[in-house]
Amino acid sequence: MTSPQEELLPGTRRALLHRIAVAQSEGRAPSLVAAVVRGGRMVWSGARTSVAGEVPDGDVQYRIGSITKTFTAVLVLRLRDEGLLDLADPLEKHLPGTGVGEVTLLDLLAHRAGLAAETPGPWWERTPGSLRPQLADVLGERPLVHPVGRRFHYSNPGYALLGALVEKLRGAPWEKVLRREVLEPLGLHRTTVDPVAPHAGGWAVHPWADVMRPEPLENLGVMAPAGQLWSTTDDLARFAAFLAAGDDRVLSAESVREMRTPAAPAEAADVADGYAYGLGLELRHQHGRALVGHTGSLPGFLACLTMGLADDVSAVVLANCTSGPAPFTVAADLVRIVAEAEPCLPAPWRPLREAGSAVLDLVGQWYWGTYAFGLRLSADGLLALEALSGKGRRSRFRLDGDGGWVGLEGYYAGEVLTPVRRPDGTVSHLDLGSFVFTRQPYEEGAPVPGGVDAEGWRGIL
Structure with a gap:
């Protein structure tokens, strides 16, 4: 996976190295390794260590903790895409006898x-x-601490249940299914359930003294789908590229996009922190940009994989200490450094190959009441509605088979924009979920809900 370091400018590479050097030093980590991905390829990697002459590289394993959950979620989405389950299914339908069978698979994810x-x-x-x-044994006598489906509450036992679901439907252990269906197709040969040399040892660093002691390395048993895996920066760089674009051998681009979509009710504190959760992926905001990925920790190890999709930059950070450098903060900084120093070049503008008059009749300025909107046809064949004041509801729309346009995002996601034509074929108005858009504000003769005052516009009497 490793690509020539020259793909990034010398100043950018120096800034990345400086950031991880500060993280390893101030976080007092025995070692810290990192990588940056752009365009689906690793473009930078670096490491800092307290052991002279033994700098770890992209092939050294670290424990990745809860990043394991993302791998488990991929397996569940594969089962859904094969038609073996629906995410709305109650757990009891596929894994009876747990005592929490009313929860849905989506709830667990x-x-x-x-x-x-x-x-x-x-x-x-x-x-x-x-x-x-x-x-x-992992659920206990009181497995539920909140009403089902009402709030986001991170649960490690929930992913143990999803691992057991995978085993039940595949008829094989979770780790074997994972290797066969995800790790081998993606070439993640250094991602394993148990450590395989070369691997880092896990350490606890004393909070008040520069001394340390080893942490125990346990096999987590049925809890493995929540946090067991070991991996490398090389492998996680490949995994980041997959999560950004999909791979039809494992999971389609549409399904990985679904994983990146918020799916859990947000708590007030989470909203304030810019945090949401999708299907096995954390969604955060840092430095004014949206980041998607997952953090992980187990005694002796810290990990983060995060992706700035708008900037086409992903970062991986791994350290072998129980506490110390904040892996998400470091990874987010790596994304920011590259995105700001070497911003993506926009794709060249290209016109549509063809656009019929029926579509061109729709573009231009429209009014919902007194609110002004613009409707634009883009080269990807989508209609984009934007408030001309800069504030207001916006969405893109895709043509459906019945002549309407289906909203793809925001308030209008799933709603249908329908052009209503006069007998002569010209467009009278647009109907968007009962909202009437006209060419003039409160246009006379248009079916404006509530009607239009016959005396027209006037000043204060």
Whole structure:
């Protein structure tokens, strides 16, 4: 995966190296490795370490914790795309006897099932999975702590249930299904359930002294689908490219786009922090840009994969310490450095090959009441509605088979924009979910709800 470092300018590469050097030093991490992806390829990688002469590279494994959840979500979406399940299905339909069968698969993927955040008993991340051999052991006697579907509440046991679902429908262990259906097709040969040399050791650094001790490395058992995996910056760079564009051997571009769409009710604190959750992916805002990916941590390790899709820049950060550098903050900074220093060049403008008069009749200025809007036909064949004041509802629309245009985003997502024509074929007005758009504000003769005052426009009497 590694590409020539010269793909980024020397000043950009220096800024990236400086950022991870500060993170490793101030975060007191035994080692920290990072990579940047652009155009589907790794364009930079770097590492800092406390051990002279032993700088880790893109082939050294680190534990990635909850980034594992994204891999598990991909497996569930594959099952959906094959028609073996619907995300609206209750868990009981496919995995009976859990005691929480009323939760839907979508609830589990989006952390809105109301399940507890952690397992009962000793901390599952630092104890062997043999202490929790069954799903009942990770759910406990009180698995639900919130009403189902009402709020976002991150749940590790929820992803253990999804892993068990994959095993039930595939008839094979989760790790074997993952390797066969995701890791091998994408070439992620250094992503494994158990560590394979070369790999970093996990360390706890004393909070008040520059000393450290090793953390235990446990197999998580049935909790593995929530956080078991080990990986490398090279492999996660490939995985980031997949999550940005899809790969029909694994999951289509449409399905990975669905993973990146918010699916959980946001809490007030999450809204303030610019945080939302899709299907196995975290959605955040940092430095004024939208970022999608996942963070991960297990005792001894910190990890982050994040993607700035608008800038076509993704970053991976891995460290081998329990606490220290904030991996999301570092990864977001790497995205920002590249996006600001070397912004993407826009694609060349190209005209449509053809556009019929029936569509051209729709473009231009329209009014909803006294609000002015512009309707534009773009080279991708979509209609784009924008408020001319700069404030107001906006959406793009795709032509459907019945002559209407279906909204793709925002308030009008799923709503139909219908051109209404006069007997002579000219456009009278647009109907958008009962909203009437006319060529003039409150145009006489148009079916404006509430009617139009016959005395017309006038000043104050």
